[in-house]
Amino acid sequence: MPYSFHWNVIPKDLPELVRGLHITLEITAVALVAGFLLGMLLALFRLSRSWWLSAFARGYVTAFRAVPLPVVLLVFFLVVPQLLVTFLHLPPGTDIRRVSALIAFSLFEAAYYAEIIRAGVNSVPGGQINAALALGMTPLQSMRLIVLPQALRATVPLLLTQAIILFQDTSLVYVIGLGDFFTIASNVGARDGTTVELILFAGACYFCVCTAMSAVVRRLQVRFGGISGSETI
Amino acid sequence: MGYRWNWAVFLQPVGTGEPSTYLGWIVSGLETTVGIAITGWIIALAVGTAMGVVRTLPGRWLHWCSASYVALFRNIPLIVQFFLWFWAVPELLPGRLGTALKHLPPEEAGVLTSIVCLGLFTSARVCEQVRAGLQALPDGQQAAGLSLGLSRFQTYRYVLLPVAVRNLVPPLTSEFLNIVKNSSVASTIGVLELTAQAQRMIDYTSQAYESFAAIIGGYALLTGLIMIVGRRIEKTVRLAASGR
Numbered sequence: 080m081p082y083s084f085h086w087n088v089i090p091k092d093l094p095e096l097v098r099g100l101h102i103t104l105e106i107t108a109v110a111l112v113a114g115f116l117l118g119m120l121l122a123l124f125r126l127s128r129s130w131w132l133s134a135f136a137r138g139y140v141t142a143f144r145a146v147p148l149p150v151v152l153l154v155f156f157l158v159v160p161q162l163l164v165t166f167l168h169l170p171p172g173t174d175i176r177r178v179s180a181l182i183a184f185s186l187f188e189a190a191y192y193a194e195i196i197r198a199g200v201n202s203v204p205g206g207q208i209n210a211a212l213a214l215g216m217t218p219l220q221s222m223r224l225i226v227l228p229q230a231l232r233a234t235v236p237l238l239l240t241q242a243i244i245l246f247q248d249t250s251l252v253y254v255i256g257l258g259d260f261f262t263i264a265s266n267v268g269a270r271d272g273t274t275v276e277l278i279l280f281a282g283a284c285y286f287c288v289c290t291a292m293s294a295v296v297r298r299l300q301v302r303f304g305g306i307s308g309s310e311t312i
Numbered sequence: 313m314g315y316r317w318n319w320a321v322f323l324q325p326v327g328t329g330e331p332s333t334y335l336g337w338i339v340s341g342l343e344t345t346v347g348i349a350i351t352g353w354i355i356a357l358a359v360g361t362a363m364g365v366v367r368t369l370p371g372r373w374l375h376w377c378s379a380s381y382v383a384l385f386r387n388i389p390l391i392v393q394f395f396l397w398f399w400a401v402p403e404l405l406p407g408r409l410g411t412a413l414k415h416l417p418p419e420e421a422g423v424l425t426s427i428v429c430l431g432l433f434t435s436a437r438v439c440e441q442v443r444a445g446l447q448a449l450p451d452g453q454q455a456a457g458l459s460l461g462l463s464r465f466q467t468y469r470y471v472l473l474p475v476a477v478r479n480l481v482p483p484l485t486s487e488f489l490n491i492v493k494n495s496s497v498a499s500t501i502g503v504l505e506l507t508a509q510a511q512r513m514i515d516y517t518s519q520a521y522e523s524f525a526a527i528i529g530g531y532a533l534l535t536g537l538i539m540i541v542g543r544r545i546e547k548t549v550r551l552a553a554s555g556r
Binding site for chain 1: 383384386387388389390391392393395396399400403404493494495496497499500507510511520521524527528531532535
C-alpha cells in the first residue's frame with residue numbers, strides 16, 4: 080500500500096519550525112564569528128616561533144579533529160554546566176543546552192578554521208615577509224598589514240564552504256536534545272505521526288539553502304581565485 | 313561536592329543483567345563502529361570511484377547526473393540523511409521491499425541503514441576526490457593512451473587510474489577517518505556503536521567522565537591505526553611507482 084502524504088501539516092507546524100530555525104541560525108552565526116577569531120589566534124600560535132604556543136595549537140587542532148562532533152557536543156553538555164555554575168554564575172533560568180552547544184560549536188569550528196587560515200598564510204610567498212621586515216616593519220606589523228590581508232582573501236571560498244558545513248552540522252544538536260530546526264521537525268513528526276513528511280520537508284529546506292550557498296561560493300571562488308582546499312575540508 | 317572517580321566501573325557487570333561488563337559494552341561498540349565504517353567504506357569506494365570516473369568522461373548528460381548525485385548527498389546534513397533512510401525510505405519503497413524493511417528488528421534495520429547511508433554519503437565525497445585526482449593528471453596522458461589505440465576503458469584502467477590512485481591515498485585515508493567519525497551519528501537511530509554505548513553506560517552508572525574517556529580513547533585508537541595503515545599504503549604504492 081503506497082504511503083499517503085499529509086502535506087497540509089507543514090503550514091500548521093511552521094511557527095514551531097521557525098523557532099527551531101532561530102536556534103540553527105544563532106548557533107551558525109555565533110560559531111562562525113567566535114570560531115573564526117579563535118581559529119585565527121590558533122593559526123598565529125601555530126605559526127609562531129614559540130615552541131609552547133605552536134605545540135598547544137597543534138594539540139588543540141589534533142584533539143578536536145580526532146573526536147566526532149556528536150561526542151564533542153555530549154561532552155560539553157556534561158562539562159559546561161559545572162564550569163558555568165562555578166565560573167560564570169549564570170542565572171538559574173539559563174538554557175544550559177543552548178549555552179553548551181554554542182561553546183562546543185565555537186571551540187570545535189576554531190580547530191577547522193585554524194587549519195584553513197594556516198593554509199592561507201602559508202600560501203603567501205615567504206619573500207613578502209622578508210620584504211616587509213627589510214622595510215623596517217616589526218614581525219607583528221608584517222603579519223597584520225602584509226600577510227593576513229592576502230591570506231584571508233585567499234581563504235574566503237574555503238571559509239564560506241566551512242560555514243555551509245557548519246550550518247549543516249548544527250543539526251547534530253539533536254544528540255543533546257536542543258530544539259534546532261531539524262530537532263523540532265523530528266520531534267513534531269514523532270508527536271503527530273508525520274515523521275515522513277517533516278523529515279522530507281527538513282531535508283528539502285537544507286538542500287535548497289545549501290545548494291544556493293554553494294553556488295554563491297563557486298562564484299566567489301572564480302572572483303577571488305584562492306587556494307584549493309579539497310584536502311582541507 | 314565533587315565528582316567520584318571510579319575507574320573500576322568498567323569491570324562491573326552491566327545493570328541490564330546481560331552477561332557482560334561495561335568494558336564489554338565499550339568493546340562491542342567499538343566492533344560495531346568498525347564494522348559499519350568498513351562495510352560503508354566498501355560501498356563508498358565502489359560507487360564513488362565509478363561516479364568520479366563518470367564525472368571526467370565526455371558527455372554532458374552523464375556529467376550532469378554525477379554532479380547532481382554529489383550535490384544531493386553534500387547539501388543535506390548527515391543526520392537528516394540518516395533519518396530519511398531510517399524513517400522515510402521504508403515507507404516510500406513500493407511493494408514487498410518496503411514491507412520487508414519495516415519488519416526488520418530495529419537494531420538490524422539501524423545497522424543496515426547506517427551502512428547504506430554512510431556508504432552513499434561518503435561515496436559523494438570519494439567521487440569528488442577521484443575526480444580531482446583524475447583532473448590533476450596532465451591532459452597528454454589520456455591523449456597518449458587513446459592515440460596508442462587503447463579504448464577509453466583501457467585508458468582509464470591501464471593509464472589514468474593507476475597513476476591517480478597513488479596521489480589519492482592521503483585524501484582517501486582522511487575520508488576513511490571521516491566515515492569512522494560520522495558513524496557516531498548512527499547512535500541517533502538506535503545503533504549501539506561506540507558513542508551510543510557510552511551514553512548507555514552513563515545512564516546506568518552516572519560515571520560520565522570515565523565513559524567519555526573510554527570512547528574518546530577508542531576513537532583515538534582507530535584514528536591512529538588508520539593513519540599508520542594509510543601511510544604504509546602510501547609508501548607501498550610509491551615504491552612500486554619508483555621501482556619501474
